[in-house]
Each structure stands twice: as structure tokens, then as C-alpha cells.
Amino acid sequence: MDFLKIPQSKIKKATNDFDQTYSVGSGGFGIVYKANLDVFNIKSLSSIEGRCKDELPMINKTVAIKRIFKRGGEQGKQGFITEIELLTSCKHPNIVSLLGFSREAHEMILVYEYALKGSLSDYFQNNGKTVNLTWAQRIKICLDVAHGVNYLHTNMEGKPRIIHRDIKSENILLDENMKAMVADFGLSVSDPMRQQASTIYTQNIAGTKVYMDPEFLTTAKYKKESDVYSFGVVLFEVLSGRVAYDSFYLKENSMGLAPIARRRFNEGTLKELIDPKITEEMITFLL
Incomplete structure (x- = not known):
């Protein structure tokens, strides 16, 4: 992984010493910055075996830089290590690419390809803000995510079977082409030795509650089907045009969208969940 190491001095220069104006978001473990940075053009190479670092082609491109919170402690450190270990083994168009990292002066920094169109959650109604997605775009995004999750769950040469543990919009x-990529592998676990599906036991319930498999919440047993359940919640978000934790759903059930979708399916009223914009698009098409 030596070729992925980026001097912290270059990252600080690109972000003007992590100036707030470069920040584009934050999460539970760090702040994300948008900047232009020289990184190795790995995608142009079929293999890096036998090459020295100085021979690899460089490219200047817009990247996303995640600076891990120092207060994250051992969990933040483990997430940093996990992302590097797992993403360096992944090569798939629907998995976000790790372009580099830095571990200097008590800083932990990850550099990814920049997603120009943001996250899927940006396109769902939340607090009155929404950007419409066409039906064709919604279907394409769902297929992209399905391909990405299937790739993670498949054990193959050079890549272990990976359970993401935090699939959400x-x-x-x-x-820029609205291609969907699964990202954020800080909570992920791998199973490099076993070809068949297995269950992972954990003492720490990790993830985002409204997307969690109910079986995992009650038994602490996590398996690849738990990822599939979380993906199912995302599918209903795509159908309804609202995030699973939208206040509209939380008022009805503290677990958000998933139990509401199940109840309406049982009642035969599932169509009430459909985003009105989908209906409007279909009517316009038919006319």
C-alpha cells in the first residue's frame, strides 16, 4: 500500500491547512473536504506489480479528503485501518475508489474519488428540500447499488467477502454520470477464509438504527442478509422519495420507514408510499 501514501504537507496545501471553506460535509468520524490533489492514476494501469512508485503516472483531480476526528479514539483508528485494508482489495465501478491516505503527526486522512452529484440521500425529501430523480435514474441507481453489494458479498481471488454493516442512502x-457507488467502509468486516455465508457475532451494535436488520438488533448476529435488509430500506426510500428517518415516518414509528412499509404491504396499501413525482412522471409519459 506504499504507493497510496500521500505526504500530509501536500494535503494541507491543497486544503489551505484544512480551511473551513473547503469543507463539504461531516459524519460521525470525520470532516470531508473537497480539493484538487495530485494522485496516482491507478485506473490507467492494468497492474502495479513490478513497478516502483516513481514510475506510476500522476494525475491532478478533484478528490474528497476525509480527516478523521482525533477524538474518535480507538474506533476512529480502527475505521481508518479497515477502510484502507478493504478498499485496496476492491476494484469495482460501484465501489468508491480509495486514492490515497496519510498517517502523520497523529492525523489520519483518507483520500477518495470525488462524487460530483453528492449522496443519494440528497435527492430525497427531508426538511422540505428535494431534487427530483426520474424513474429511469432511480432504477439505474438501484441496479448499481445491487451490483456493488453483490460484489462485496462475493469471495474471490484477491478480495475477501465483505459485509458493509452500514448500507444507507x-x-x-x-x-457526474449519476453512477452509484457504495462508500464508507469504516464499520465493515471481512471473512477471507470462508466461501459460504457465515454469521458474525458482535458485542457492539454498530450502524444506523432505522436501516438495521431487526434480527441483528435483538441477537447481535450480523450476516450478509443484514446488508440486503438495509438495501431494501434504501429501495423503499427510492420508491417513496423520503429518507427512512424523515420526521413524517418517525411520527408514526420510531424505527422509521421499514416497519411502515411492512405494515402497508400487509394492509394492501403500499401504493400510498409511492413518491407523487413518480406518478406525475408516468401520467405525463402516457399523455
Whole structure:
């Protein structure tokens, strides 16, 4: 992984010493900055084996730089290490690419390809803000995510079977062509030795509650089907045009969208969840 190491001095220069004007968001473990940075053009190479670092081609591009909170402690450190270990083994168009990292002077920094169109959650109604997605775009995004999750769950040469553990619309990024990529692997776990599906036991319930598999919440047993459940919640977000934790849903059920979708399915009223914009688009198309 030596070729992915980026001197912290270059990152600080690109962000003007992590100036707030470069910040584009933050999460539970760090702040994300947008900047232009020289990184290795790994995608132009079929293999880096046998090459020395100085021979690899460089490219200046817009990147996303995640600066891990120092207060994150051991969990933040483990997430940093996990992202590097897992993303360096992944090569798939629907998995976000890790372009570099820095570990100097007590700083932990990750550099990713920049998602120009933001996260999928940006396109759902939340606090009165919404950007419309066409039906075709919604279907394409869902297929992209399905391909990405299937790739993670498949054990293959050079890549372990990976369980993401935090599939949600905020962790699905969209590039300039609206291609969806699964991101944020800080909570992920891998199973490199076993080909068949297995159950992971944990003492720490980790993830985002409204997307969590109910079985995991009660038994602390996590498996790849738990990722599929979380993806199912995202599918209902796409259908309804609202995030799973929208206050509209939380007023009805503290677990958000998932139990509401189940109840309406049982009642035969699932169509009430459909985003009115989808209906409007279909009517316009038919006319």
C-alpha cells in the first residue's frame, strides 16, 4: 500500500491547512473536504506489480479528503485501518475508489474519488428540500447499488467477502454520470477464509438504527442478509422519495420507514408510499 501514501504537507496545501471553506460535509468520524490533489492514476494501469512508485503516472483531480476526528479514539483508528485494508482489495465501478491516505503527526486522512452529484440521500425529501430523480435514474441507481453489494458479498481471488454493516442512502455516492457507488467502509468486516455465508457475532451494535436488520438488533448476529435488509430500506426510500428517518415516518414509528412499509404491504396499501413525482412522471409519459 506504499504507493497510496500521500505526504500530509501536500494535503494541507491543497486544503489551505484544512480551511473551513473547503469543507463539504461531516459524519460521525470525520470532516470531508473537497480539493484538487495530485494522485496516482491507478485506473490507467492494468497492474502495479513490478513497478516502483516513481514510475506510476500522476494525475491532478478533484478528490474528497476525509480527516478523521482525533477524538474518535480507538474506533476512529480502527475505521481508518479497515477502510484502507478493504478498499485496496476492491476494484469495482460501484465501489468508491480509495486514492490515497496519510498517517502523520497523529492525523489520519483518507483520500477518495470525488462524487460530483453528492449522496443519494440528497435527492430525497427531508426538511422540505428535494431534487427530483426520474424513474429511469432511480432504477439505474438501484441496479448499481445491487451490483456493488453483490460484489462485496462475493469471495474471490484477491478480495475477501465483505459485509458493509452500514448500507444507507447517505453512504451511496453519485458521480457526474449519476453512477452509484457504495462508500464508507469504516464499520465493515471481512471473512477471507470462508466461501459460504457465515454469521458474525458482535458485542457492539454498530450502524444506523432505522436501516438495521431487526434480527441483528435483538441477537447481535450480523450476516450478509443484514446488508440486503438495509438495501431494501434504501429501495423503499427510492420508491417513496423520503429518507427512512424523515420526521413524517418517525411520527408514526420510531424505527422509521421499514416497519411502515411492512405494515402497508400487509394492509394492501403500499401504493400510498409511492413518491407523487413518480406518478406525475408516468401520467405525463402516457399523455
